Amino acid sequence: MSTPGTPSLSPQASTEHIRRRWWILAVLSLTQLVVVLDGTIVNIALPQAQAELGMSDAQRQWVVTAYALVFGALLLLGGRVADYWGRRRAFLVGLVGFGLASAWGGLAQSGGELVAARGLQGLFAALLAPAALGLLTVTFASGRDRNVAFAVYGAIGGGGAAVGLLLGGVLTQYADWRWCLLVNIVFAIVGLVGGLVLLTESKAEGDNRYDLWGAVAAIGGLGSLVYGFTLAEDGWAEPGTIGFLALGVVLLALFVLVESRVDQPLLPLRVVAHRVRAGAFVVQALIGSVLIGATLYLTFHLQIVMGMSPLASGLANVAMTVVIILAVPAVTNLLPKIGPRPLMIAGPLIAAVGLFYLSGISPEGSYAVEVLPALLVLGLGLSFVLVPLQNLALTGVAPHDAGAAAATVNAALQIGGSIGVAVFTVVYTRASDAAFADGAAPAAALTDGYSATFVAAGIAMVVAALVAALMIRGTKSDLLPQGDDDAARVVHVG
Structure with missing residues (x-):
């Protein structure tokens, strides 16, 4: 790879070099897709997996929680390991480990095995994701190509959750729920071959300690x-x-x-001590609780109560993602005009309206009347938050702390999701058990539990708006990065 100050490549060598870089982008983007979609791909499969493996509701939620919790908790350490041990080596080991953990989960014969395999997936994802990002940073060091590469990488990461829901629906309906995990073996093999052929080693120099x-x-x-x-x-x-x-x-x-x-701290405290950045991290965690926690129970309602097929359930969930994709360009144009603070306050409040509307579901209700409008409003609210959020996570951050800030905001999403799943499971269980005790029919009791979960998620979004109002303060020029290369690079982290 050429760097500033090195001799120019011949035209043929330069063409091969450029082609090689885009193939590297394809391999790294594929692995980013796998890491992100695995946060949602099993959601659609959970009703079938629970029935086959005889899992309790509490054990069922740990299938989602184990992955998000381990991934989020180890993300900062995984980045350090990749930087110190070697990014290519960490990438390859992460891929192999992720594939083996997926195979174990796909062949699991008990709920405990499935939960353990999901935790192991999270461990290797925490090694794989920062290694891939580091390799992308080294491969595309500067210029327009870097901006394009990180835009592609970020878009794939952002769409991974929707891909997971769709792919999970297809595999569960037309194959078996186990293929929602076994399919990762194919991705891992493709990524491993590409990594061995294309990637070169890079790592941080100097005295590095864990x-x-x-x-x-x-x-x-x-x-x-x-x-x-x-x-x-x-x-x-x-x-x-x-x-x-x-x-x-x-x-x-x-x-x-x-x-x-x-x-050499895992997380320099100066990264989270800044009021605006701290506010962004808290809002990100609350967003994670909704994206990972609350939407899980919507999947259950669609399949268990409304009787949708896995594929139909996956398609039904994607409505929210479609709104986000359509709204992002308009919100991006709006951001420099009004600044991030109004968006960060209004976005969670709009999302809360969608969640409170969703809490009005009934056992006999239709998707078009009770669910779709809520998803459209929820998607609009989330788009207001997702556009400025990572910019705010970089507000005032020194260049050498940019990686830690980006890792923290992504870890906050996963950790918020794992805590959200745990808390919402308590809310769901209490409400549904109370309905059963009062003699409600099974569908009505389950719906009461899901409804209570969406109310709790709506309250979480109101809290997010309050956090934004209290902690995210400053002028537009203070809150938006002014074109620093490091900041621009991290903003595109999926």
Whole structure:
């Protein structure tokens, strides 16, 4: 790869070099697609998987939570490993591990095996995703091609969730739910061959040390919090619930202490100490709770109560994504005119309206009347937030902290999703159990649970709007990056 100051390549060599770079983009984008779509591809398959493996509702939610939690908790460490150990090596190992974990999940004979395999997928995804991003950064170092490459990479990452729902619907309906995991083996083989042929090694130079104690404290703290919320199904005052929630708080406090004292922290505290960036991270976590947590229960309503096929359910969910795609160009043009703060406040409030409308579902209701309008409004609200969000995560960040800021905002999405699934499961269980106790029919009791979940998700969006109003302050010029290359690069992280 040529760099500034190196001799120019011959025309033939230059053409081959350019062609090779675009093939690298194709390989890296494929792996980004796999990592993102695996957050949603099993959602459509869960009703069938639950029935075949005999999973409880609590165990069912861990199929989603295990992936999001491990992925989000290890993302910062995975980026460090890729930078220090070698990005190509980390990419290849991540692909192999992700493929093997997917094979295990696809062949699982119990709910426990499936949950463990999903956690292992999250572990290797946390190694694979930052390695791919680092390789893309090195391959496209500057110029127009870099902007195009990161736009393509970001668009594929952004559309991965919708692809996951559609692909999950097709595979579950026409093959078997297990293929929602086994299909990753094909992607992994293609990526592995492409990586071996095309990629060259790169890594950070100098004295690099891992912040292992920080990683342990972060993983233990987040895991304890999520497990504590899961135990809340049995009661908030139960010793187990209180104990794990308290342990999570203590370990996260220890994480902050460790990060303030080590020379090379996993997460430099200056990244999250900035009020605007901190507000963006909190809003991102709340958005994750809706995108990963609340929409899971919409899938259940569509299939279990409304009787939709897996494919129809996948198509029905995509309405929200279509609105986001259509609205993003207009919101992007609006952003420099009014600034990000009004969008960050209005967006969650609009999304909340959609969720509160969705809470009005009934066992006999139609998709066109009770679900579709809510998804259209929800998609519009989310588009208002998603456009400025990553820009805000970079507000005032130093160039050498840009990678950590980008990793944090993506980790916030996954961690918010895992906590959201746990909390919404408690809400759903309490509401549906109460309806069953009152003698409601099964469909009505389940609908009561889903309705309560959407109310809770709407409240989460109202909280997001309040966070934005209180923490995201400043002029348009203060809040929007002014063209710094590093900032522009990170804005396109999927």
